[in-house]
Amino acid sequence: MTVVDMHTHFLPETWPDLSQKIGGADWPWMRHDGAGRAMLMLGDKEFRPVQEACWNSARRLEDMDRDGVDIQIMCATPLLFGYQRPLQHAIQNAQLFNDLALEICAQDPARLKTLCQVPLQDIDAACAEASRAFNNGHVGVQIGNHVEEKNLDDEGLVTFLQHCAGEKIPVLVHPWDMLGRERMPKYMLQWLVAMPAETQLSILSLILSGAFERISRDLKICFAHGGGSFAFQLGRVDNAWRHRDIVRQDCPNLPSSYTDRFYVDSAVFSHDALALLVKTMGEERVLLGSDYPFPLGEQTVGELVRSQPGFSSRAKRGILGENAMRFFDLEAVSSKSEAMLA
Numbered sequence: 037m038t039v040v041d042m043h044t045h046f047l048p049e050t051w052p053d054l055s056q057k058i059g060g061a062d063w064p065w066m067r068h069d070g071a072g073r074a075m076l077m078l079g080d081k082e083f084r085p086v087q088e089a090c091w092n093s094a095r096r097l098e099d100m101d102r103d104g105v106d107i108q109i110m111c112a113t114p115l116l117f118g119y120q121r122p123l124q125h126a127i128q129n130a131q132l133f134n135d136l137a138l139e140i141c142a143q144d145p146a147r148l149k150t151l152c153q154v155p156l157q158d159i160d161a162a163c164a165e166a167s168r169a170f171n172n173g174h175v176g177v178q179i180g181n182h183v184e185e186k187n188l189d190d191e192g193l194v195t196f197l198q199h200c201a202g203e204k205i206p207v208l209v210h211p212w213d214m215l216g217r218e219r220m221p222k223y224m225l226q227w228l229v230a231m232p233a234e235t236q237l238s239i240l241s242l243i244l245s246g247a248f249e250r251i252s253r254d255l256k257i258c259f260a261h262g263g264g265s266f267a268f269q270l271g272r273v274d275n276a277w278r279h280r281d282i283v284r285q286d287c288p289n290l291p292s293s294y295t296d297r298f299y300v301d302s303a304v305f306s307h308d309a310l311a312l313l314v315k316t317m318g319e320e321r322v323l324l325g326s327d328y329p330f331p332l333g334e335q336t337v338g339e340l341v342r343s344q345p346g347f348s349s350r351a352k353r354g355i356l357g358e359n360a361m362r363f364f365d366l367e368a369v370s371s372k373s374e375a376m377l378a
């Protein structure tokens with residue numbers, strides 16, 4: 037079998053000074069501090085420390101061999117999205133990082149794949165860049181889960197998702213730009229509380245607005261971090277749909293009946309949570325995703341799934357790779373991972 041980690045992040049080692057190349061201020065850049073360590077900067081502010089696995093493909097491949105991962109699918113860190121920028125700046129920004137991502141993959145294109153990013157504040161431009169990148173070798177598109185106040189049920193964002201469905205471009209939805217930030221200044225609470233809520237909000241916005249009734253079933257869409265708070269709160273949503281007309285006014289079917297319209301990754305870090313997730317979504321709709329190489333990611337990629345009590349080997353093979361092979365329509369690579377499947 038082929039093990040696929042479909043949620044990993046990259047940063048190029050360097051990129052041009054975007055203020056000079058594109059215009060505008062406070063762009064992200066990298067301050068290299070030596071010994072494979074760097075600081076991702078935003079203007080003159082330190083945003084987060086990062087390490088060389090972000091940009092060094094030899095290091096990525098070593099870590100993949102260590103963990104028995106055959107294929108990694110990389111995407112940008114959301115800080116690079118540029119959704120708040122003027123459109124022409126955002127288009128250039130997306131193209132630049134999309135092209136740099138392919139350079140990182142070029143060292144081993146069979147094992148290193150990447151998702152593109154798009155200037156999602158403009159739907160025509162977003163569709164055009166998604167198609168350009170997909171034709172250039174990106175295997176899908178990563179989008180943030182909202183654009184300012186617009187959730188995924190926004191008419192323009194639904195149009196973008198329809199475009200992806202029509203062109204068979206798989207979509208990964210990643211939470212970003214977290215709500216309630218002013219109340220979560222410490223302890224990474226934005227990542228621990230707001231991110232799962234953002235993802236749940238995105239899934240529910242598609243379900244309760246009736247957007248899934250209008251979007252083609254051809255759409256392949258996956259939500260990061262196991263869909264955030266979605267699975268654990270789904271019973272609450274179904275109960276609300278049954279007993280409050282304002283919940284079901286735009287949603288003709290029970291919310292839990294829409295779980296056959298999307299996928300989630302496996303980044304939940306707990307056997308109990310993974311068991312609930314697979315029970316909720318079905319074993320064919322959960323894809324291995326680690327958030328490699330960040331500290332909040334799975335430190336030995338695939339370990340949670342491989343050691344999951346009660347899963348059949350069929351379920352494990354699906355989650356570890358076969359589901360992602362179908363989702364992204366990937367070609368198998370000769371596998372080093374078979375022996376590691378418990």
Ligand SMILES: [Zn+2]
Pocket residue numbers: 043045210260327
């Ligand atoms: Zn991530």
